[in-house]
Amino acid sequence: MVAEYLASINLSKETWSYPLKTLPRLTGRSNRFIVTEYALPRRLIQPHDVVLDEQGTVWFTHFAEQFLGKMDPKTGKVWEYPIPEIKPGYPVGTLDLGLDKDGNPWIGMMYQSGIARFDKKTETFKTWSIPKEWQTDAAQSGHLDPSFTHIDGKVWVKNSDRSQILRLDVASGQWENLGSFKDPASGKPLGVYGIRADSANNLYLLDFQSSTVGIIDAKTGKFAAARGDIANSRPRRGVVDGQDRLWYAEYAGNAVGMFDPKTEKVKEWVVPTPWAQPYDVVVDKNGEAWTGSMMSDRVSRLNPKTGEYVEYQLPKTTNIRRVFVDNSTTPVTFWTGSNHGAAIIKLEPLD
Numbered sequence: 001m002v003a004e005y006l007a008s009i010n011l012s013k014e015t016w017s018y019p020l021k022t023l024p025r026l027t028g029r030s031n032r033f034i035v036t037e038y039a040l041p042r043r044l045i046q047p048h049d050v051v052l053d054e055q056g057t058v059w060f061t062h063f064a065e066q067f068l069g070k071m072d073p074k075t076g077k078v079w080e081y082p083i084p085e086i087k088p089g090y091p092v093g094t095l096d097l098g099l100d101k102d103g104n105p106w107i108g109m110m111y112q113s114g115i116a117r118f119d120k121k122t123e124t125f126k127t128w129s130i131p132k133e134w135q136t137d138a139a140q141s142g143h144l145d146p147s148f149t150h151i152d153g154k155v156w157v158k159n160s161d162r163s164q165i166l167r168l169d170v171a172s173g174q175w176e177n178l179g180s181f182k183d184p185a186s187g188k189p190l191g192v193y194g195i196r197a198d199s200a201n202n203l204y205l206l207d208f209q210s211s212t213v214g215i216i217d218a219k220t221g222k223f224a225a226a227r228g229d230i231a232n233s234r235p236r237r238g239v240v241d242g243q244d245r246l247w248y249a250e251y252a253g254n255a256v257g258m259f260d261p262k263t264e265k266v267k268e269w270v271v272p273t274p275w276a277q278p279y280d281v282v283v284d285k286n287g288e289a290w291t292g293s294m295m296s297d298r299v300s301r302l303n304p305k306t307g308e309y310v311e312y313q314l315p316k317t318t319n320i321r322r323v324f325v326d327n328s329t330t331p332v333t334f335w336t337g338s339n340h341g342a343a344i345i346k347l348e349p350l351d
Contacts, residue, residue: 023296026312029310029349030313032351033312033348034347034350035345037316037343037344038071038073038076038345039076039343040342040344044065044342045342046062046065046342047061047337047339047343047344048063048097048321049061050324050335051098051322053120054103055103056326057072058071058335058344059099060344061094061108062094065092065093066083066093066094067081068080068094068105068107068118068125081118081123083107084116084125086127087112087113087114090111090112090113091110092111094110094142095142097322099146099147100117100147100149101147101149103120104120105118105120106144106146106155108141108143109127109141110141111139111140113139114128114129114130115127115128115141115155115168128168128173131175136161139161140159141166142158143195144157144195145203147197147240148198151201152218153171154167154170155167155168155170156201158192163190164178164180165192165195165203165205178216181214181223183207184223184224185212185225185227188210190209190212190214192205192206192207193207193235193236194236194237194248196246202215204240204259206237206248207235208236210232210233211227211231211250212235213227213246213259213266226264226266227266228257228267230255230268233251233253233255233257234251234252236248236279236280237279237280237281238257241283243260243262244261245261247282247283247289249278249281250268250278251277254271254276254277254278255268255270256268256269256278256291258289258304271293272300273298276298278291279291279320279322279323280322280323281323282323282325284332285332286332289302289304290323290325290334292321293320297313298311298313298314299312299320299323299334299336312347316338317340318339321337321339322337323336324336329348331351333346334348334349
């Protein structure tokens with residue numbers, strides 16, 4: 001009886017009233033690139049965030065395991081450094097990866113409810129746990145930003161449980177809980193996804209439940225918000241450029257957004273391929289913005305001055321998440337992890 005019922009509601013007897021159409025092939029500049037795939041040594045490795053330091057070394061986080069990864073792009077050799085567990089019995093795996101001024105990697109430890117810093121010279125970790133009184137079973141510290149810790153000695157951390165914004169004083173080990181924030185326009189609580197600090201170590205919040213970008217003043221704690229014209233664009237992750245502008249991916253808006261703190265306005269550029277669902281954005285030395293599709297495996301390169309995009313089709317399913325650009329090359333080089341393919345991808349445009 002159960003089998004008959006399930007057979008009656010599946011798609012085996014469905015017919016489609018529309019033709020199946022593939023995306024048109026890309027032409028012109030979109031075909032002028034080289035892709036290199038670096039296969040990782042174990043199929044279980046899920047490289048979520050991939051970044052390069054000033055020496056050109058590739059660092060990556062393991063989405064489902066308790067390791068920090070390192071790769072030499074010249075040889076493809078990989079090292080895996082086990083990160084200490086700080087919340088036994090809870091899921092392992094890491095997400096956000098940031099470099100401080102000294103080039104040391106910092107890692108968001110997700111359900112281990114803390115963060116870790118890796119000292120490249122000694123190859124050792126130091127970890128900090130979120131205070132137990134702020135933890136629940138849902139505590140999750142996946143996102144952090146140590147980029148400007150040298151300004152005031154503090155690292156921003158997000159606890160996904162109730163979207164709490166935390167701040168760690170590295171020297172003393174003391175934590176602050178700034179709590180959760182509400183959208184001033186709607187009064188609804190923010191569902192924060194990515195966080196990014198500016199050059200004064202103020203913090204941008206990306207609300208994955210609406211179109212809101214939040215800003216926290218590091219000195220006063222004052223909160224402000226802005227939003228673009230695309231409704232329910234669901235900002236996800238992004239980067240702050242040299243002008244303290246926030247560039248970010250609008251996951252549901254299918255666009256790249258940019259918030260300019262000088263004008264307090266958001267500008268948006270829709271990605272050419274529908275349903276791309278971009279996850280992250282990075283800006284290169286030429287002022288071009290790069291993002292990638294989690295669905296179509298296309299890399300999109302935006303010239304904000306003209307509004308024109310160049311798209312590059314990756315040859316394999318990649319499930320693009322964090323994106324990174326190496327500005328030491330000319331043209332610049334695009335990097336991302338194949339989160340479901342146990343590989344790291346390098347894309348070199350030829351112009």
